[in-house]
Amino acid sequence: MPNSRQATRFEDTVLPHLDAAYNLARWLTRNHHDAEDVMQDAFLRAFRFFGGCRPGDARPWLLRIVRNAAYDWLRANRPAELCSLDEHGLEHGNGPGDDPDCVLDGRTAAPDDPETHAMKEAERRLVNRLIADLPVAYREVIVLRELNDLSYREIAGIAGVPMGTVMSRLSRARQMLQAAWDATNATEGPRGL
Amino acid sequence: MDCSDTRRLIDASLDGELDLPAQLALEAHTAACAACREAYARRRALVRRVRVGGESFAMPDALRRRLLDSLPQGEPSPNPVPAPVRRWPWGKAWSWPWAWLTGGLSLASAALAVALTLVVIMPGRDAALERDLVDAHLRSLMADHLTDVPSSDRHTVKPWFNGRIDLSPPVPDLAEQGFPLAGGRLDYVDGRPVAVLVYRRARHVINLFVWPEPADPADAPRFRGAQGYNVLHWTGPGLALWAVSDLNRGELEDFQRLWSQASRSS
Ligand SMILES: [Zn+2]
Numbered sequence: 400m401p402n403s404r405q406a407t408r409f410e411d412t413v414l415p416h417l418d419a420a421y422n423l424a425r426w427l428t429r430n431h432h433d434a435e436d437v438m439q440d441a442f443l444r445a446f447r448f449f450g451g452c453r454p455g456d457a458r459p460w461l462l463r464i465v466r467n468a469a470y471d472w473l474r475a476n477r478p479a480e481l482c483s484l485d486e487h488g489l490e491h492g493n494g495p496g497d498d499p500d501c502v503l504d505g506r507t508a509a510p511d512d513p514e515t516h517a518m519k520e521a522e523r524r525l526v527n528r529l530i531a532d533l534p535v536a537y538r539e540v541i542v543l544r545e546l547n548d549l550s551y552r553e554i555a556g557i558a559g560v561p562m563g564t565v566m567s568r569l570s571r572a573r574q575m576l577q578a579a580w581d582a583t584n585a586t587e588g589p590r591g592l
Numbered sequence: 593m594d595c596s597d598t599r600r601l602i603d604a605s606l607d608g609e610l611d612l613p614a615q616l617a618l619e620a621h622t623a624a625c626a627a628c629r630e631a632y633a634r635r636r637a638l639v640r641r642v643r644v645g646g647e648s649f650a651m652p653d654a655l656r657r658r659l660l661d662s663l664p665q666g667e668p669s670p671n672p673v674p675a676p677v678r679r680w681p682w683g684k685a686w687s688w689p690w691a692w693l694t695g696g697l698s699l700a701s702a703a704l705a706v707a708l709t710l711v712v713i714m715p716g717r718d719a720a721l722e723r724d725l726v727d728a729h730l731r732s733l734m735a736d737h738l739t740d741v742p743s744s745d746r747h748t749v750k751p752w753f754n755g756r757i758d759l760s761p762p763v764p765d766l767a768e769q770g771f772p773l774a775g776g777r778l779d780y781v782d783g784r785p786v787a788v789l790v791y792r793r794a795r796h797v798i799n800l801f802v803w804p805e806p807a808d809p810a811d812a813p814r815f816r817g818a819q820g821y822n823v824l825h826w827t828g829p830g831l832a833l834w835a836v837s838d839l840n841r842g843e844l845e846d847f848q849r850l851w852s853q854a855s856r857s858s
Pocket residue numbers: 594595596598621625627628629
């Protein structure tokens with residue numbers, strides 16, 4: 400397949416996005432070992448089908464391949480994780496004030512605020528555990544949106560779903576995270592001590 | 593905008609995906625409604641917490657090396673998937689052909705890949721593609737998704753595609769003929785990026801999808817209706833063109849004729 404010039408072009412195109420690709424594989428499989436399997440599969444697919452990649456779109460193109468490889472891997476190894484999305488309907492309303500102690504004032508938590516940077520280690524662990532606990536279709540949109548900062552349109556292209564679905568999944572994923580966060584803090588006391 | 597609309601749109605607002613009128617309406621409501629203001633602040637705090645606390649895993653160096661070492665060396669066979677678009681007859685869910693190749697089959701088999709490219713040259717392939725195109729058309733009509741580069745100036749729209757897609761589509765100006773340019777965007781059709789030129793006719797929107805494809809001389813313009821929309825397909829030099837609109841058939845065919853003439857002379 401690609402001759403050496405193409406191989407060089409492949410490396411130039413794909414290498415800058417390998418961290419994002421690995422991060423997605425790691426989050427979808429939830430451990431390094433399986434992410435490695437997925438990445439090896441995805442990398443071969445990417446190489447073999449490099450002709451389908453348009454310049455300037457390498458990132459969504461590669462992420463889509465990784466995403467599909469991860470889903471294939473899950474289908475083969477942990478099919479239970481791909482259960483129907485309908486099971487994960489909204490058990491919780493999204494009304495405000497369920498837990499007034501947990502309300503954070505957005506204005507005091509600006510990105511440059513030292514308090515934000517000094518997020519407590521316990522909170523950080525909790526956030527990551529809650530993301531990992533999301534069903535895969537919701538985890539996927541959270542990772543692509545919050546960690547990779549992709550737009551709804553880009554996420555739609557990667558996940559192969561309409562943008563309206565991206566919007567509703569993301570919204571539902573955040574509601575689940577919020578409900579889980581509130582529930583944890585209600586049982587373990589004020590947030591993250 | 594009432595409370596339930598507001599709650600539904602908080603996420604899109606935080607993500608910068610609302611169009612301006614909706615954003616302003618949401619802001620007006622939250623300014624007046626303490627409960628929604630609080631819901632907005634809670635959600636914003638959550639998003640921040642996830643963004644600050646969520647871990648981004650960097651690829652371990654050992655894996656990076658292993659992947660690079662695993663690249664096949666010096667195989668001279670031609671690329672099994674040529675750059676031009678393929679239309680996968682089985683539609684969205686399978687728009688990546690190698691989804692078939694898992695489950696124990698060797699991915700290294702170029703022969704298989706070649707066999708797959710033959711499978712796609714089959715009648716009936718257009719139905720799934722048309723569904724995709726109409727879906728893309730519908731998505732474009734959602735808030736703020738019509739254009740990435742809103743401009744009636746073809747000298748702005750045409751260069752915008754440079755570096756974003758490996759295609760420089762002709763962008764004729766048809767304002768005098770009653771089809772003003774509204775802009776351009778990238779969209780995904782069959783899981784791959786394509787160029788879209790957006791024209792208007794009165795209050796109607798025409799999405800013209802363009803991608804590189806070897807011309808088929810037998811390919812005369814073909815007209816179809818799909819899901820209540822009109823779809824017109826034709827080919828230009830090395831290009832596949834698909835216009836999707838709620839415009840009536842006669843006017844869409846006028847558009848096709850004018851566009852083709854003007855793109856030849858421009
Ligand atoms: Zn309200």
